[in-house]
Amino acid sequence: MTARWEVSSRYPGAVDTMTEVWQHRRLLRFVGDRALRKMYRRTVLGWLWLFINPLFPVALRALIFGGLLGVGSDGLPYFLFLIAGTVVWEVFSTSMTWGTRALEMNRDLSGQVYHPRAILPVGNMTPSLLNMALKVGVFVLALAYYTVRDGRVYLRGDWALLVAVGALALALLFAMALSFFTSILGENTRDMRFALGGIMSVWYLLTPVLYPLSQVPAEYRGWILFNPLAVIVETFKWALFGVGEFYGAAFATTTAGVLLLLFAGLIYFTRREARVVAER
Protein backbone atom coordinates (compact mmCIF):
# COMPACT_ATOMS: atom_id res chain seq x y z
CA MET A 1 0.00 0.00 0.00
CA THR A 2 1.38 3.36 -0.95
CA ALA A 3 1.48 6.19 1.54
CA ARG A 4 -0.92 8.98 0.84
CA TRP A 5 -0.01 12.56 1.64
CA GLU A 6 -2.69 15.07 2.05
CA VAL A 7 -1.73 18.70 1.54
CA SER A 8 -4.28 21.05 2.99
CA SER A 9 -4.46 24.64 4.15
CA ARG A 10 -6.82 23.81 6.98
CA TYR A 11 -5.64 24.49 10.51
CA PRO A 12 -5.59 21.44 12.72
CA GLY A 13 -7.82 21.72 15.78
CA ALA A 14 -6.69 21.57 19.37
CA VAL A 15 -7.32 17.83 19.63
CA ASP A 16 -5.34 17.13 16.46
CA THR A 17 -2.45 19.14 17.81
CA MET A 18 -2.51 17.27 21.09
CA THR A 19 -2.58 13.94 19.23
CA GLU A 20 0.36 15.03 17.14
CA VAL A 21 2.32 16.10 20.19
CA TRP A 22 1.59 12.72 21.71
CA GLN A 23 2.81 10.95 18.60
CA HIS A 24 6.04 12.92 18.77
CA ARG A 25 6.44 12.45 22.50
CA ARG A 26 9.94 11.13 22.13
CA LEU A 27 10.93 14.59 20.97
CA LEU A 28 9.80 15.96 24.32
CA ARG A 29 12.76 14.28 25.96
CA PHE A 30 15.08 15.78 23.39
CA VAL A 31 13.72 19.30 23.83
CA GLY A 32 13.78 18.91 27.60
CA ASP A 33 17.36 17.76 27.46
CA ARG A 34 18.34 20.81 25.44
CA ALA A 35 16.64 23.12 27.91
CA LEU A 36 18.40 21.50 30.85
CA ARG A 37 21.73 21.89 29.15
CA LYS A 38 21.08 25.56 28.49
CA MET A 39 20.00 26.24 32.03
CA TYR A 40 23.29 27.21 33.60
CA ARG A 41 25.55 27.14 30.58
CA ARG A 42 28.42 29.60 30.64
CA THR A 43 28.16 30.06 34.39
CA VAL A 44 31.06 29.52 36.71
CA LEU A 45 29.10 27.78 39.42
CA GLY A 46 27.26 25.63 36.90
CA TRP A 47 25.07 22.95 38.35
CA LEU A 48 25.58 24.23 41.88
CA TRP A 49 22.93 26.76 41.01
CA LEU A 50 20.38 23.99 41.05
CA PHE A 51 20.93 23.62 44.77
CA ILE A 52 21.37 27.27 45.62
CA ASN A 53 18.13 28.05 43.85
CA PRO A 54 15.59 26.20 45.97
CA LEU A 55 17.25 26.73 49.34
CA PHE A 56 18.73 30.14 49.65
CA PRO A 57 15.80 32.43 48.76
CA VAL A 58 13.30 30.49 50.85
CA ALA A 59 15.55 30.50 53.90
CA LEU A 60 16.19 34.24 53.66
CA ARG A 61 12.55 35.08 53.12
CA ALA A 62 11.58 32.91 56.07
CA LEU A 63 14.13 34.79 58.20
CA ILE A 64 12.80 38.23 57.26
CA PHE A 65 9.05 37.69 56.95
CA GLY A 66 8.61 34.93 59.51
CA GLY A 67 11.31 35.91 61.96
CA LEU A 68 11.67 39.67 61.83
CA LEU A 69 8.28 40.86 60.65
CA GLY A 70 6.22 38.15 62.30
CA VAL A 71 3.89 37.48 59.37
CA GLY A 72 1.29 34.82 60.23
CA SER A 73 1.36 31.29 58.89
CA ASP A 74 -1.91 29.66 59.94
CA GLY A 75 -0.24 28.08 62.98
CA LEU A 76 2.44 26.23 61.02
CA PRO A 77 6.17 26.79 61.36
CA TYR A 78 6.76 29.69 58.97
CA PHE A 79 9.48 27.95 56.98
CA LEU A 80 7.27 24.94 56.31
CA PHE A 81 4.38 27.20 55.37
CA LEU A 82 6.58 29.22 53.03
CA ILE A 83 8.21 26.33 51.23
CA ALA A 84 4.86 24.65 50.58
CA GLY A 85 3.54 27.79 48.93
CA THR A 86 6.82 28.31 47.11
CA VAL A 87 6.74 24.85 45.52
CA VAL A 88 3.45 25.67 43.80
CA TRP A 89 4.34 29.23 42.94
CA GLU A 90 7.73 28.35 41.48
CA VAL A 91 6.48 25.50 39.37
CA PHE A 92 4.12 28.02 37.81
CA SER A 93 6.51 30.94 37.44
CA THR A 94 9.53 28.95 36.26
CA SER A 95 7.43 27.06 33.74
CA MET A 96 6.10 30.35 32.46
CA THR A 97 9.56 31.78 32.03
CA TRP A 98 10.89 28.73 30.20
CA GLY A 99 7.74 28.10 28.21
CA THR A 100 7.69 31.69 26.99
CA ARG A 101 11.24 31.42 25.69
CA ALA A 102 10.63 28.08 23.99
CA LEU A 103 10.23 29.24 20.38
CA GLU A 104 13.04 31.73 20.62
CA MET A 105 15.45 29.27 22.21
CA ASN A 106 14.80 26.56 19.66
CA ARG A 107 14.94 28.69 16.55
CA ASP A 108 17.75 26.67 15.07
CA LEU A 109 15.82 23.46 15.53
CA SER A 110 12.58 24.76 14.00
CA GLY A 111 14.43 26.01 10.96
CA GLN A 112 15.87 22.61 10.20
CA VAL A 113 13.31 19.90 10.75
CA TYR A 114 9.60 19.58 10.95
CA HIS A 115 8.14 18.82 14.32
CA PRO A 116 4.95 19.88 15.99
CA ARG A 117 5.91 23.27 17.38
CA ALA A 118 3.56 22.82 20.29
CA ILE A 119 6.12 20.42 21.65
CA LEU A 120 8.53 23.24 22.30
CA PRO A 121 6.73 25.14 25.10
CA VAL A 122 5.83 21.84 26.72
CA GLY A 123 9.28 20.31 26.54
CA ASN A 124 11.02 23.52 27.51
CA MET A 125 9.37 23.36 30.92
CA THR A 126 11.61 20.48 31.99
CA PRO A 127 13.97 22.69 34.04
CA SER A 128 11.06 23.82 36.17
CA LEU A 129 10.15 20.20 36.89
CA LEU A 130 13.69 19.53 38.03
CA ASN A 131 13.53 22.63 40.23
CA MET A 132 10.26 21.46 41.65
CA ALA A 133 11.61 18.02 42.46
CA LEU A 134 14.48 19.56 44.41
CA LYS A 135 12.13 21.87 46.28
CA VAL A 136 9.85 18.99 47.14
CA GLY A 137 12.95 17.28 48.54
CA VAL A 138 13.66 20.31 50.75
CA PHE A 139 10.02 20.35 51.77
CA VAL A 140 10.08 16.70 52.83
CA LEU A 141 13.24 17.27 54.88
CA ALA A 142 11.72 20.33 56.56
CA LEU A 143 8.55 18.39 57.27
CA ALA A 144 10.49 15.57 58.88
CA TYR A 145 12.52 18.05 60.92
CA TYR A 146 9.52 19.95 62.28
CA THR A 147 7.56 16.77 62.94
CA VAL A 148 10.38 15.39 65.08
CA ARG A 149 11.12 18.74 66.75
CA ASP A 150 7.56 19.58 67.70
CA GLY A 151 6.33 16.02 68.13
CA ARG A 152 3.34 16.98 66.07
CA VAL A 153 2.18 15.60 62.75
CA TYR A 154 1.67 18.56 60.43
CA LEU A 155 0.76 16.61 57.33
CA ARG A 156 -2.84 15.49 57.26
CA GLY A 157 -2.06 12.56 55.01
CA ASP A 158 -5.51 11.44 53.86
CA TRP A 159 -7.25 11.45 50.50
CA ALA A 160 -6.72 15.20 50.34
CA LEU A 161 -3.11 14.51 49.39
CA LEU A 162 -4.48 13.70 45.95
CA VAL A 163 -6.01 17.17 45.83
CA ALA A 164 -2.57 18.60 46.58
CA VAL A 165 -1.08 16.69 43.67
CA GLY A 166 -3.97 17.89 41.53
CA ALA A 167 -3.33 21.49 42.56
CA LEU A 168 0.33 21.16 41.64
CA ALA A 169 -0.60 19.69 38.25
CA LEU A 170 -3.10 22.49 37.74
CA ALA A 171 -0.38 25.09 38.34
CA LEU A 172 1.72 23.39 35.69
CA LEU A 173 -1.18 23.20 33.23
CA PHE A 174 -1.96 26.86 33.83
CA ALA A 175 1.63 27.80 33.00
CA MET A 176 1.44 25.62 29.90
CA ALA A 177 -1.79 27.23 28.76
CA LEU A 178 -0.37 30.73 29.19
CA SER A 179 2.90 29.76 27.51
CA PHE A 180 1.05 28.86 24.33
CA PHE A 181 0.09 32.52 24.15
CA THR A 182 3.22 34.15 25.53
CA SER A 183 5.71 32.13 23.50
CA ILE A 184 4.05 33.33 20.29
CA LEU A 185 3.82 36.90 21.55
CA GLY A 186 7.37 36.76 22.86
CA GLU A 187 8.70 35.68 19.51
CA ASN A 188 7.38 38.84 17.85
CA THR A 189 8.11 41.44 20.48
CA ARG A 190 11.18 40.91 22.55
CA ASP A 191 9.95 42.96 25.45
CA MET A 192 7.53 40.18 26.36
CA ARG A 193 10.34 38.57 28.27
CA PHE A 194 11.16 41.72 30.18
CA ALA A 195 7.52 42.47 30.87
CA LEU A 196 7.10 38.94 32.15
CA GLY A 197 9.65 39.53 34.91
CA GLY A 198 7.73 42.51 36.22
CA ILE A 199 4.36 40.83 35.90
CA MET A 200 5.62 37.79 37.76
CA SER A 201 6.97 39.73 40.73
CA VAL A 202 3.68 41.59 41.14
CA TRP A 203 1.74 38.39 40.69
CA TYR A 204 3.88 36.78 43.38
CA LEU A 205 2.92 39.45 45.87
CA LEU A 206 -0.76 39.00 45.08
CA THR A 207 -0.56 35.25 45.67
CA PRO A 208 -0.69 34.10 49.29
CA VAL A 209 2.77 32.55 49.43
CA LEU A 210 4.45 34.88 51.90
CA TYR A 211 1.28 35.31 53.94
CA PRO A 212 -1.84 33.21 54.53
CA LEU A 213 -5.06 34.21 52.81
CA SER A 214 -6.67 34.40 56.25
CA GLN A 215 -4.51 37.44 56.97
CA VAL A 216 -5.93 39.41 54.05
CA PRO A 217 -8.65 41.79 55.32
CA ALA A 218 -12.05 40.26 54.62
CA GLU A 219 -13.11 42.97 52.20
CA TYR A 220 -10.20 42.18 49.87
CA ARG A 221 -10.26 38.40 50.18
CA GLY A 222 -12.89 38.00 47.49
CA TRP A 223 -10.71 39.96 45.08
CA ILE A 224 -7.63 37.87 45.77
CA LEU A 225 -9.63 34.78 44.86
CA PHE A 226 -9.91 36.12 41.32
CA ASN A 227 -6.25 35.22 41.05
CA PRO A 228 -6.23 31.57 39.95
CA LEU A 229 -2.84 31.03 41.54
CA ALA A 230 -4.14 32.20 44.91
CA VAL A 231 -6.85 29.54 44.73
CA ILE A 232 -4.37 26.88 43.69
CA VAL A 233 -1.84 27.76 46.41
CA GLU A 234 -4.49 27.92 49.13
CA THR A 235 -5.97 24.61 48.03
CA PHE A 236 -2.52 23.05 48.04
CA LYS A 237 -1.81 24.15 51.60
CA TRP A 238 -5.27 23.16 52.75
CA ALA A 239 -4.86 19.71 51.23
CA LEU A 240 -1.43 19.20 52.76
CA PHE A 241 -1.86 20.61 56.25
CA GLY A 242 -5.57 21.17 56.68
CA VAL A 243 -5.00 24.88 57.35
CA GLY A 244 -7.02 27.70 55.85
CA GLU A 245 -10.22 27.09 54.00
CA PHE A 246 -11.11 24.98 51.03
CA TYR A 247 -12.71 27.24 48.47
CA GLY A 248 -14.47 24.47 46.55
CA ALA A 249 -16.39 26.63 44.10
CA ALA A 250 -13.35 28.78 43.34
CA PHE A 251 -11.18 25.71 42.83
CA ALA A 252 -13.73 24.13 40.46
CA THR A 253 -13.98 27.38 38.51
CA THR A 254 -10.21 27.67 38.33
CA THR A 255 -9.86 24.10 37.08
CA ALA A 256 -12.48 24.63 34.41
CA GLY A 257 -10.94 27.95 33.45
CA VAL A 258 -7.45 26.49 33.14
CA LEU A 259 -8.66 23.63 30.95
CA LEU A 260 -10.56 26.05 28.75
CA LEU A 261 -7.53 28.29 28.51
CA LEU A 262 -5.36 25.33 27.58
CA PHE A 263 -7.74 24.51 24.77
CA ALA A 264 -7.83 28.11 23.58
CA GLY A 265 -4.05 28.30 23.86
CA LEU A 266 -3.57 25.28 21.66
CA ILE A 267 -5.87 26.71 19.01
CA TYR A 268 -4.17 30.11 19.16
CA PHE A 269 -0.77 28.49 18.98
CA THR A 270 -1.57 26.36 15.93
CA ARG A 271 -3.06 29.36 14.12
CA ARG A 272 0.01 31.49 14.67
CA GLU A 273 2.95 29.11 14.73
CA ALA A 274 3.38 28.90 10.96
CA ARG A 275 3.45 32.65 10.53
CA VAL A 276 5.81 33.17 13.42
CA VAL A 277 8.25 30.57 12.16
CA ALA A 278 8.07 31.96 8.62
CA GLU A 279 8.55 35.59 9.61
CA ARG A 280 11.90 35.14 11.26
Add this chain to the structure above:
Amino acid sequence: MPDAAGQWVIVPNAREGFGARAREVWHYRRVLLFFSLKSLQSLYSKTHLGVWWIFIRTLVPLLVGSFVFGTVMNISSGGVPYLVFFLTAQIPWNCFDGPLVSGSRGLEINRQLLVKLYIPRIILPVAGLTRGAVEPVIVALVLLGSLVYYRVTDGTWYVRPEPQFLAGLASVALSLAFALSLTLWTSVWQARGRDTKFVLRYVVGFWVFFTPVIYPLSQVPPDLRWLMHLNPMTAPVETFKWAVLPGMEHSWSWFLYSMAVTGVIFLGGVWYFTRSESATMDKI
Protein backbone atom coordinates in the same frame (compact mmCIF):
# COMPACT_ATOMS: atom_id res chain seq x y z
CA MET B 1 59.37 57.07 17.75
CA PRO B 2 62.79 56.21 16.39
CA ASP B 3 65.46 56.18 19.07
CA ALA B 4 69.10 57.12 18.74
CA ALA B 5 69.92 53.93 16.86
CA GLY B 6 67.10 54.65 14.43
CA GLN B 7 64.90 51.83 15.70
CA TRP B 8 61.21 52.10 16.49
CA VAL B 9 60.11 51.46 20.04
CA ILE B 10 56.49 51.00 20.94
CA VAL B 11 55.86 52.38 24.39
CA PRO B 12 52.63 51.40 26.14
CA ASN B 13 50.71 54.35 27.42
CA ALA B 14 51.46 53.61 31.02
CA ARG B 15 49.79 56.62 32.55
CA GLU B 16 46.92 54.85 34.21
CA GLY B 17 46.80 56.73 37.46
CA PHE B 18 43.59 58.10 38.90
CA GLY B 19 44.13 61.65 37.66
CA ALA B 20 44.95 60.53 34.15
CA ARG B 21 41.82 58.36 34.10
CA ALA B 22 39.58 61.16 35.30
CA ARG B 23 41.04 63.50 32.69
CA GLU B 24 40.47 60.95 29.99
CA VAL B 25 36.82 60.50 30.95
CA TRP B 26 36.41 64.28 30.93
CA HIS B 27 38.00 64.37 27.51
CA TYR B 28 35.46 61.84 26.26
CA ARG B 29 32.50 63.49 28.00
CA ARG B 30 30.46 63.68 24.81
CA VAL B 31 30.72 59.95 24.41
CA LEU B 32 29.51 59.62 27.98
CA LEU B 33 26.52 61.76 27.14
CA PHE B 34 25.83 59.70 24.05
CA PHE B 35 25.85 56.42 25.94
CA SER B 36 23.74 57.87 28.73
CA LEU B 37 21.09 58.92 26.26
CA LYS B 38 21.29 55.58 24.54
CA SER B 39 20.75 53.77 27.80
CA LEU B 40 17.77 56.02 28.53
CA GLN B 41 16.22 55.30 25.17
CA SER B 42 16.52 51.59 25.68
CA LEU B 43 14.06 51.94 28.54
CA TYR B 44 11.10 52.37 26.30
CA SER B 45 12.13 51.98 22.67
CA LYS B 46 10.47 49.15 20.78
CA THR B 47 7.62 48.91 23.25
CA HIS B 48 4.08 49.71 22.23
CA LEU B 49 3.26 51.84 25.22
CA GLY B 50 6.41 53.94 24.93
CA VAL B 51 7.14 56.30 27.79
CA TRP B 52 3.97 55.30 29.61
CA TRP B 53 5.47 51.90 30.01
CA ILE B 54 8.03 53.26 32.48
CA PHE B 55 5.28 54.71 34.63
CA ILE B 56 3.23 51.54 34.67
CA ARG B 57 6.24 49.42 35.40
CA THR B 58 7.17 51.59 38.35
CA LEU B 59 3.73 52.39 39.68
CA VAL B 60 2.01 49.01 39.75
CA PRO B 61 4.62 47.16 41.84
CA LEU B 62 4.70 50.06 44.28
CA LEU B 63 0.96 50.11 44.81
CA VAL B 64 0.69 46.33 45.04
CA GLY B 65 3.70 46.15 47.37
CA SER B 66 2.25 48.84 49.58
CA PHE B 67 -1.04 46.94 49.78
CA VAL B 68 0.57 43.61 50.60
CA PHE B 69 3.14 44.86 53.10
CA GLY B 70 1.03 47.56 54.70
CA THR B 71 -2.51 46.23 54.59
CA VAL B 72 -2.08 42.46 54.53
CA MET B 73 1.08 42.00 56.57
CA ASN B 74 0.38 45.03 58.74
CA ILE B 75 4.01 46.10 58.91
CA SER B 76 4.35 49.20 61.07
CA SER B 77 5.34 52.48 59.48
CA GLY B 78 6.12 54.83 62.36
CA GLY B 79 3.02 56.99 62.40
CA VAL B 80 2.60 57.88 58.73
CA PRO B 81 0.38 56.03 56.24
CA TYR B 82 2.23 52.97 55.02
CA LEU B 83 2.12 54.12 51.39
CA VAL B 84 3.97 57.34 52.24
CA PHE B 85 6.51 55.44 54.33
CA PHE B 86 7.04 52.86 51.61
CA LEU B 87 7.43 55.37 48.78
CA THR B 88 9.84 57.48 50.82
CA ALA B 89 12.11 54.55 51.59
CA GLN B 90 11.98 53.45 47.96
CA ILE B 91 13.61 56.63 46.68
CA PRO B 92 17.11 56.14 48.15
CA TRP B 93 16.83 52.40 47.61
CA ASN B 94 15.94 52.83 43.94
CA CYS B 95 18.88 55.18 43.55
CA PHE B 96 20.94 52.15 44.43
CA ASP B 97 19.43 48.99 42.97
CA GLY B 98 18.36 50.24 39.52
CA PRO B 99 21.67 51.95 38.73
CA LEU B 100 23.63 48.98 40.05
CA VAL B 101 21.81 46.51 37.81
CA SER B 102 21.83 48.69 34.71
CA GLY B 103 25.40 49.88 35.23
CA SER B 104 26.65 46.32 35.59
CA ARG B 105 25.35 45.54 32.13
CA GLY B 106 27.36 48.44 30.68
CA LEU B 107 30.30 46.46 29.37
CA GLU B 108 28.36 43.36 28.48
CA ILE B 109 25.76 44.95 26.20
CA ASN B 110 28.30 47.04 24.34
CA ARG B 111 30.59 44.12 23.66
CA GLN B 112 30.27 44.46 19.90
CA LEU B 113 31.31 48.06 20.03
CA LEU B 114 34.19 47.56 22.41
CA VAL B 115 36.09 45.24 20.16
CA LYS B 116 35.81 47.70 17.29
CA LEU B 117 36.90 51.01 18.69
CA TYR B 118 38.59 52.56 21.64
CA ILE B 119 36.78 54.56 24.25
CA PRO B 120 37.65 54.74 27.92
CA ARG B 121 35.76 51.65 29.06
CA ILE B 122 34.89 53.14 32.38
CA ILE B 123 32.41 55.32 30.53
CA LEU B 124 30.11 52.40 29.81
CA PRO B 125 29.17 51.34 33.35
CA VAL B 126 28.90 55.00 34.32
CA ALA B 127 26.56 55.73 31.42
CA GLY B 128 24.56 52.62 32.27
CA LEU B 129 23.72 54.12 35.64
CA THR B 130 21.57 56.78 33.97
CA ARG B 131 18.93 54.31 33.04
CA GLY B 132 18.47 53.20 36.62
CA ALA B 133 18.28 56.75 37.92
CA VAL B 134 14.98 57.38 36.14
CA GLU B 135 12.97 55.26 38.51
CA PRO B 136 13.57 57.20 41.75
CA VAL B 137 12.45 60.36 39.95
CA ILE B 138 9.16 58.70 39.07
CA VAL B 139 8.79 57.39 42.61
CA ALA B 140 9.32 60.92 43.91
CA LEU B 141 6.53 62.14 41.64
CA VAL B 142 4.25 59.38 42.89
CA LEU B 143 5.15 60.29 46.47
CA LEU B 144 4.20 63.88 45.75
CA GLY B 145 0.87 62.69 44.40
CA SER B 146 0.24 60.54 47.44
CA LEU B 147 1.05 63.47 49.75
CA VAL B 148 -1.52 65.60 47.99
CA TYR B 149 -3.98 62.74 48.29
CA TYR B 150 -3.45 62.44 52.05
CA ARG B 151 -3.63 66.22 52.41
CA VAL B 152 -7.12 66.02 50.96
CA THR B 153 -8.30 62.93 52.88
CA ASP B 154 -6.49 63.29 56.22
CA GLY B 155 -6.01 67.05 56.21
CA THR B 156 -2.28 66.94 56.98
CA TRP B 157 0.95 67.16 55.08
CA TYR B 158 3.10 64.25 56.11
CA VAL B 159 6.27 65.80 54.77
CA ARG B 160 7.87 68.69 56.57
CA PRO B 161 9.69 71.30 54.51
CA GLU B 162 12.68 71.87 56.77
CA PRO B 163 16.43 72.29 56.30
CA GLN B 164 16.77 68.57 56.98
CA PHE B 165 15.69 68.14 53.39
CA LEU B 166 19.28 68.73 52.39
CA ALA B 167 20.28 65.61 54.28
CA GLY B 168 17.85 63.77 52.00
CA LEU B 169 19.78 64.98 48.97
CA ALA B 170 23.00 63.82 50.59
CA SER B 171 21.61 60.33 51.17
CA VAL B 172 20.39 60.07 47.60
CA ALA B 173 23.84 61.11 46.41
CA LEU B 174 25.43 58.54 48.69
CA SER B 175 23.17 55.78 47.36
CA LEU B 176 24.13 56.67 43.80
CA ALA B 177 27.81 56.82 44.68
CA PHE B 178 27.62 53.44 46.37
CA ALA B 179 25.93 51.95 43.30
CA LEU B 180 28.64 53.43 41.09
CA SER B 181 31.45 52.03 43.23
CA LEU B 182 30.00 48.54 43.15
CA THR B 183 29.38 48.81 39.41
CA LEU B 184 33.09 49.23 38.82
CA TRP B 185 33.50 45.69 40.13
CA THR B 186 30.32 44.01 38.93
CA SER B 187 30.43 45.26 35.35
CA VAL B 188 33.80 43.56 34.90
CA TRP B 189 32.54 40.31 36.37
CA GLN B 190 29.42 40.43 34.28
CA ALA B 191 31.37 40.90 31.07
CA ARG B 192 33.25 37.73 31.92
CA GLY B 193 30.60 35.29 33.05
CA ARG B 194 26.88 34.92 33.08
CA ASP B 195 26.84 34.07 36.79
CA THR B 196 27.12 37.67 37.83
CA LYS B 197 23.76 38.43 36.31
CA PHE B 198 22.11 35.69 38.35
CA VAL B 199 24.01 36.46 41.51
CA LEU B 200 23.33 40.17 41.20
CA ARG B 201 19.64 39.60 40.71
CA TYR B 202 19.66 37.41 43.79
CA VAL B 203 21.76 39.66 45.93
CA VAL B 204 19.84 42.82 45.09
CA GLY B 205 16.55 40.99 45.52
CA PHE B 206 17.52 40.04 49.05
CA TRP B 207 19.51 43.08 49.93
CA VAL B 208 16.28 45.04 50.03
CA PHE B 209 15.03 42.82 52.83
CA PHE B 210 18.14 43.49 54.89
CA THR B 211 17.74 47.23 54.42
CA PRO B 212 14.92 48.96 56.27
CA VAL B 213 12.89 49.70 53.15
CA ILE B 214 9.66 47.81 53.66
CA TYR B 215 9.85 48.04 57.45
CA PRO B 216 11.22 50.64 59.90
CA LEU B 217 14.52 50.00 61.64
CA SER B 218 12.65 50.20 64.95
CA GLN B 219 11.14 46.81 64.08
CA VAL B 220 14.57 45.22 64.43
CA PRO B 221 15.48 44.16 68.00
CA PRO B 222 17.78 46.88 69.47
CA ASP B 223 20.71 44.53 70.02
CA LEU B 224 20.70 43.54 66.35
CA ARG B 225 20.52 47.04 64.89
CA TRP B 226 24.28 47.44 64.65
CA LEU B 227 24.24 44.36 62.43
CA MET B 228 21.72 46.04 60.13
CA HIS B 229 23.88 49.14 60.10
CA LEU B 230 26.85 47.20 58.85
CA ASN B 231 24.92 47.12 55.60
CA PRO B 232 26.07 50.38 53.99
CA MET B 233 22.63 50.97 52.48
CA THR B 234 20.92 51.15 55.86
CA ALA B 235 22.27 54.58 56.79
CA PRO B 236 21.30 56.42 53.58
CA VAL B 237 17.79 54.94 53.67
CA GLU B 238 17.36 55.80 57.35
CA THR B 239 18.74 59.30 56.92
CA PHE B 240 16.49 59.91 53.95
CA LYS B 241 13.43 58.84 55.92
CA TRP B 242 14.51 61.04 58.81
CA ALA B 243 14.98 63.99 56.47
CA VAL B 244 11.60 63.68 54.81
CA LEU B 245 9.18 62.16 57.31
CA PRO B 246 8.27 63.37 60.81
CA GLY B 247 9.13 61.33 63.90
CA MET B 248 11.99 59.28 62.44
CA GLU B 249 15.41 58.67 63.89
CA HIS B 250 18.80 58.23 62.32
CA SER B 251 22.46 58.49 63.19
CA TRP B 252 25.09 60.60 61.48
CA SER B 253 27.92 58.39 62.64
CA TRP B 254 26.55 55.44 60.68
CA PHE B 255 26.09 57.76 57.73
CA LEU B 256 29.77 58.57 57.92
CA TYR B 257 30.51 54.86 58.12
CA SER B 258 28.55 54.31 54.88
CA MET B 259 30.45 57.15 53.25
CA ALA B 260 33.74 55.60 54.27
CA VAL B 261 32.76 52.19 52.93
CA THR B 262 31.65 53.75 49.67
CA GLY B 263 34.94 55.62 49.39
CA VAL B 264 37.00 52.49 49.89
CA ILE B 265 34.95 50.46 47.43
CA PHE B 266 35.12 53.27 44.90
CA LEU B 267 38.89 53.67 45.02
CA GLY B 268 39.35 49.91 44.99
CA GLY B 269 36.92 49.75 42.08
CA VAL B 270 38.80 52.27 39.99
CA TRP B 271 42.00 50.37 40.62
CA TYR B 272 40.38 47.01 39.84
CA PHE B 273 38.58 48.23 36.74
CA THR B 274 41.73 49.76 35.29
CA ARG B 275 43.88 46.79 36.13
CA SER B 276 41.56 44.16 34.69
CA GLU B 277 40.45 46.20 31.69
CA SER B 278 42.80 44.75 29.13
CA ALA B 279 42.45 41.19 30.44
CA THR B 280 38.68 41.48 30.23
CA MET B 281 38.76 42.91 26.74
CA ASP B 282 40.68 39.87 25.62
CA LYS B 283 38.09 37.55 27.01
CA ILE B 284 34.90 39.08 25.64
